[in-house]
Structure formats: C-alpha cells, structure tokens
Amino acid sequence: MNQNFISPELLERYLSGTCTEDEILLVERWYAGIHKADADHASQLFNQQEHFKKVQNMITVQADGEVRLLPRANGLSITSRTLRYAAAAVILMLSGLLTYFYLSGSQMRGTLISGVQETTIRNGTKKIVRHHLPDGSSVWLNPQATLYYNAQTFTLVETREVRIEGEAFFDVTKDPLHPFLVKTQAVVVKVLGTSFNVKADPATQRYVVAVVSGKVNVSAPDNNTSKKQVVLLPSQQAVFEVATGTLSASTLVPVAERVETWQPASLTFEDEKLGEVAQRLQSRFGVQIRLDNNKLNNCLVKATFENNRLPEILETLTQMLNASYEMDGNNILIKGEGCESAI
Numbered sequence: 001m002n003q004n005f006i007s008p009e010l011l012e013r014y015l016s017g018t019c020t021e022d023e024i025l026l027v028e029r030w031y032a033g034i035h036k037a038d039a040d041h042a043s044q045l046f047n048q049q050e051h052f053k054k055v056q057n058m059i060t061v062q063a064d065g066e067v068r069l070l071p072r073a074n075g076l077s078i079t080s081r082t083l084r085y086a087a088a089a090v091i092l093m094l095s096g097l098l099t100y101f102y103l104s105g106s107q108m109r110g111t112l113i114s115g116v117q118e119t120t121i122r123n124g125t126k127k128i129v130r131h132h133l134p135d136g137s138s139v140w141l142n143p144q145a146t147l148y149y150n151a152q153t154f155t156l157v158e159t160r161e162v163r164i165e166g167e168a169f170f171d172v173t174k175d176p177l178h179p180f181l182v183k184t185q186a187v188v189v190k191v192l193g194t195s196f197n198v199k200a201d202p203a204t205q206r207y208v209v210a211v212v213s214g215k216v217n218v219s220a221p222d223n224n225t226s227k228k229q230v231v232l233l234p235s236q237q238a239v240f241e242v243a244t245g246t247l248s249a250s251t252l253v254p255v256a257e258r259v260e261t262w263q264p265a266s267l268t269f270e271d272e273k274l275g276e277v278a279q280r281l282q283s284r285f286g287v288q289i290r291l292d293n294n295k296l297n298n299c300l301v302k303a304t305f306e307n308n309r310l311p312e313i314l315e316t317l318t319q320m321l322n323a324s325y326e327m328d329g330n331n332i333l334i335k336g337e338g339c340e341s342a343i
Contacts, residue, residue, distance in 0.1 A: 121147040123166075126326035128311040135160055135173050137180070140262070140311055142167040143327055167199040169262045169309075172214075187240050187247075190217040196232075197262050205242035210252065211235070212262050220247045261285050261330075264307040274299045277317070278334070285310045287330045295338025296323065 010023060019027065123129045123141035131139045131147060134154045139147055145166030154160060161181045172180045174193025182189040184200035187207045194214020200207050209218050211232045218238040219229035230238050230249040240247045265284055269277055275297040278289040287310070291297055299321050305313055314325050314332065323336025 117150070117152060119149055119151040126328070127314070127324070128327060130311070133160075133162070135175065135178075137173045138171040140169040140171075140309075164198055164200055165202065167197070167201075169195070169197045169212075171195045186242055187218055187220045187238075190219070191215070195262070207240040207242075208237060210237040210262075218247070218249075220245075261287065261310050264309050265305070265313075266307055267305045267313070269301045269303050271300045271302050273297050274301055274317075274321070274334070277301050281310065281313065287332055289332045289334065292333055292335040293338045295340070296321070296334060296336055297338070298341050299339040 010019070010027065121131050121139075121141065123143055123145050126143050128143070129141045131141060133139060133149065134151060137160075139162070141147060145164065145168050147168065148163040149161065155178075158178060159181055160175070160178050161183065163183045165184070170180075170182060170191075172191050172193050172195065176192050180191045180193075182191075182198055184198065184207055185202055186200075186205070187209065189196065189198060189209055191214060194216055195212040196214070196216055197210045197212070198208070207220075209216065209232065211234050213234050216232050217229055218232060218240075219227045220240045221227060228247045230247060232238055232249060235252045236249060237252055238247060238249045267280065267284070269280075272280075275291060278291065281287065282289050301317065301320065303316065303320070305316070308316075314334075317323075318325050318334065318336070321336055321338075323334055323338075326333045326335065
C-alpha cells in the first residue's frame, strides 16, 4: 500500500479504536512522514468533501472528550503518568491531522508569504490549548491568543520562527544549530531550548516575557533604530513598555509553597472533594478557582500528578469528571453536572 495515502475508512477505524495492530502501525508511519509530504497531497487524502467532514467531526468529538474514564462511586481514580501515555498518541495525532487538514483550506486561515503558506492557530476557546510545532516544541495558547508560523519550512530553515499575539507558554525543543525566535509587535525572544511565557498585549502596548527554565535573549527596538536587549535566566522576567520605550528586567519574587502557572508541580489527592482540590491548586499556583455547580464538590478525586503544569492538571481533572473549565486571567471556572452526594 502507498504510505503517502491513507483512506478515510482507515482513519475512521483508527479514531474509533477498531484498527488491527498492522493498521495502527501503518497510520502511525503515515503520520510520522506527514510533515515531509507536499501540501498538494492533502487533496489526495480526502478527495471527497463528505469524507473529510465526517472524519473532521470525529476529530472534534475526540478532541473534546479526548480520554474517557470509567467512574467509581462518586469519584475517579487515575495517575497523570497513565493519562499522559493514553492521551499522548491521541493528542499528537489529532493536532497533526488538524494542522495538516487545515493547511488544505478547511478552517485554518493563511496568507502566502514568498510562496509559503503561513499557518494561523487561534485559540477561540475559554481554556488553554496546546499546539505542537513541527520540531516537537509545544505552545500553550491562552484564550484568544494567536500563533503564526510557516509549517512547510519550519524545520528546513536556519531559524525556527513564530509570531504571537496574546499570551502563550513555550516549551522549546533544544536545537543549538537552529535558534528559536518568538516575535511580537514590539519584542523578539531568542532561545536555543527552554520554557518561557510571553504576553503580548497590543491594546495596552505592554509586553512581558517570563522564563521558567533555560536562558533567553529579549530585544526591543530603540528610538535611534538600534536595539536594546536583556538576557533572562529562570525566575526572571522582562517588561517592555511601548509608551516609554523602556525594556526592564527583574527577578520574580517567589511565594512559599507557590509556583507560577507554567511551572510544573507534583501533587497527590487521596479521595479529596473537588472543592478541596481546587483550594490546593489555588494555593499552589496563585489562581482563583470556582465551581459552577455545587454537586461538583461531591466528586471525589484520587490522582497523582508528577511534574505537571496547571493546564495539564485542569485538563486531567475535567476529563475525569466529564466537566470543562473556562479561564479568564487568573480566574478559573469549572463547569459540569457533578456527582451525587457522597455516602
């Protein structure tokens, strides 16, 4: 079988979990080579619009539910390690499929720049969404954030380059030979391999870069057309104010037993009510969490998180409870039907 072609029927079986071992291997090999394929092959993959829509609908459902877990009496039990292994293939496959199909013109906007299609990823939801770049780097997009990059040439040029509007966290794959650039309207962040948060707000003309690990160089235009720059280490941040043209660096003051939203933490919950879990997350990450439904507090949570960031923990908890969450700055609302009263 031609490995450059995967039938809609095979993809449907893969997404529904009814593939044979050989078919699973075939799909995974196809996905592994998908970034090397020419964009023109997209039309060959789904030459009938109804097939594309059918599988796209399946992907949407899978992405919304991702991992279904069986409940126990008014509670759920899982370890973050198990969920990561179970969800990794699904998330990676779906993000790759969505990116590739969108490039063919379904729902992803793009503009031609020097003959290369620019990919646009916009988080129109009210939660944090993770996107995988072709080099293996991850970008966590806050609500209403937008990411731009050239998917076709991303791993082929000397510099890996993206643009960001809004707020996003980057976990960059190390590659000393190919520096990673994050551009906003006012500042440029250059890294070799690290994790950091970028908040680009054109409305306030204030740009903030905070480093979690590694080392980054932040530069901004100066009034005399030269550039001013600062080098940041972990737990440091840079702020550029367009109005004054100032670029300043400072050290983030740590709070006892608290980490930043994007820093990993290890937590264990033993049959704790969701309200108690929310309070511990509030104290640990410095956020405000509310439950939309009083019955949610009846849900018992037994889970172990090993070096997980807040978005990962929230995603896991809401999957466990068949719930969802919305985020507005540091305010988080968990929504769902909840559980019956604990015995």
